[in-house]
Amino acid sequence: xxxxTAPPLPAPLAVPVADSHTHLDMQDTxxxxxxxxxxxxxxxxxxxxxxxxxxxxxxxxxxxxxENVHAAVALHPNEAPRIVLGDPEGNRSPxxxxxxxxxxxxxxxxxxxxxxAGLPQVRAVGETGLDHFRTGPDGVAAQERSFRAxxxxxxxxxxxxxxxxxxxxxxxxxxxxxxxxPDRTVFHCYSGDAEMAEVCADRGYFMSxxxxxxxxxAQPLRxxxxxxxxxxxxxxxxxxxxxPAPYRGRPNAPYLIPVTVRAMAAVRNIGEDxxxxxxxxxxxxxxxxxxxxx
Numbered sequence: 001x002x003x004x005t006a007p008p009l010p011a012p013l014a015v016p017v018a019d020s021h022t023h024l025d026m027q028d029t030x031x032x033x034x035x036x037x038x039x040x041x042x043x044x045x046x047x048x049x050x051x052x053x054x055x056x057x058x059x060x061x062x063x064x065x066x067e068n069v070h071a072a073v074a075l076h077p078n079e080a081p082r083i084v085l086g087d088p089e090g091n092r093s094p095x096x097x098x099x100x101x102x103x104x105x106x107x108x109x110x111x112x113x114x115x116x117a118g119l120p121q122v123r124a125v126g127e128t129g130l131d132h133f134r135t136g137p138d139g140v141a142a143q144e145r146s147f148r149a150x151x152x153x154x155x156x157x158x159x160x161x162x163x164x165x166x167x168x169x170x171x172x173x174x175x176x177x178x179x180x181x182p183d184r185t186v187f188h189c190y191s192g193d194a195e196m197a198e199v200c201a202d203r204g205y206f207m208s209x210x211x212x213x214x215x216x217x218a219q220p221l222r223x224x225x226x227x228x229x230x231x232x233x234x235x236x237x238x239x240x241x242x243x244p245a246p247y248r249g250r251p252n253a254p255y256l257i258p259v260t261v262r263a264m265a266a267v268r269n270i271g272e273d274x275x276x277x278x279x280x281x282x283x284x285x286x287x288x289x290x291x292x293x294x
Contacts, residue, residue, distance in 0.1 A: 007247040010258040013042030015276035017261060018283040018294060019254040020208045021127070021162065021188045021236035022046050024069075025058050027253055028240070035068065038254035042276070044068060045294040046254050047236075047287060049127055049162065049188075051076035053109055056116050063121035068294070070287060072124035072162050073116040075109055077131040080146035081139025083109055106142060110149050117157045123287040125154035126162020127188050130175075133166045144175065151179045160184040160287050163205075169196055181205070184286050189238050190224060197224040201232060206286045208234035211244030211252060214263045222267045230268070230278050234286060235260055 019038065024031055024046070038046065048063060049072040050056030056073035063071035075083070086101030117125050128150035130143050154161040161182045165172045169192050176185065187200060190207040200207055207228050213221040225233070235257060243252035244259045258272075261279070265272040284291045 003249050004251070006251050006253070007243065007256060009037065009255060010041055012040065013258050013261060013272065013276050015273045015280070016042050016044040016294070017235065017257060017276040017279050018045035018047070019043055019237050019239075019257050020047050020186065020234040020283055020286070021049055021072075021210070022239045022254050023051075023055075023241075024048050024062065024239075025055055026240050028251060029253065031062060031066065031069070034253060034255075035066065038257070039068075041255050041258050043254050043257045045070070045280075045283065045289070047072055047124065047283075050074060050116075051127065052079045053112055056113060060116050060119050060122055064119075070123040070289065071116075071119075071121055072126045072160075073113055073122050074126045074128045074150055074162070075113060075146055076127060077129050077143045077147065077164050077166075078134050078139075080106060081135050081142040084142040085139065103145075106146065110146065110153075113150070114153050117153050117159060122159065123289065124160035124162045124186070125150050125157070126160070126186070127164040128162070129164040130168035130172050131164060131166040132168040132171075144171075147172075147175055148179055151176070151182065154182040155180070158288075160186055163187045164189075165191060173199065176203075184288070186234065186286055188236065189242065190221065192224060193220040194223040194227045197228045201227075201229050204232070206232050206234050206282065208236045209260065209264060210236050210238045211242040211248075211256070211260050213267075214245040214260065215248065216245075225264060225267050230275075231282060233264075233275075233279060234282055235264065235279050
């Protein structure tokens with residue numbers, strides 16, 4: 001089977017669930033098609049996440065147009081250094097001019113994210129955080145400044161904070177402690193171990209598990225899921241990335257959430273209906289949604 005071939009529709013979930021983190025704008029389908037496929041298998045709500053100015057604007061516009069799409073807006077941790085250091089691909093300022101780089105360019109971009117974060121259809125500020133995998137030492141300061149600014153925005157607007165944490169666990173936890181985390185903080189694509197899951201649980205942080213928890217080498221993620229309090233567990237695709245086994249390497253999409261939910265239920269040793277109900281209730285709390293419309 002070609003790696004470009006979309007996986008088949010899984011058996012539907014009996015209890016509706018939400019995809020807490022997806023990128024519809026990066027998927028090879030229309031929004032209507034993606035939502036129809038997802039709904040047909042019991043995935044009735046999605047959080048559309050922006051990673052830069054263009055993507056965040058698109059997320060806000062799409063959430064305004066679709067009742068079952070909610071937006072998160074931010075500068076991805078790897079976006080902040082690109083803006084400060086100057087973007088060879090031609091990053092543009094909120095006014096449309098080519099950004100020259102520097103702290104003022106980052107301030108301009110953060111100002112636009114702040115504006116978007118105030119919109120009612122925007123339910124979260126993120127994905128923000130730290131990424132020590134893709135950004136080298138020269139970008140650390142920009143990442144941390146951007147992260148702290150996003151934390152402040154989330155608290156001021158009363159929105160959830162969605163964390164991107166790649167090979168930066170200790171620094172992410174430190175900065176959250178220093179700044180004071182928002183009441184609702186979500187670790188997207190949770191990547192820590194069981195010990196970190198206990199820290200997150202103590203602090204009331206939500207942990208969102210993606211398709212990579214199904215990978216053969218992902219036992220630490222399964223161990224974390226096993227100890228995470230059920231009331232703090234979410235599920236996501238991060239589509240088009242992190243397609244769950246047995247479809248790893250093929251395009252991911254919200255309709256594949258049932259595959260991950262069933263794998264998670266096996267780890268937790270509970271029924272998929274019980275897990276789906278908990279995940280939906282958690283998603284409603286995490287993102288401040290109306291429980292009657294999800």
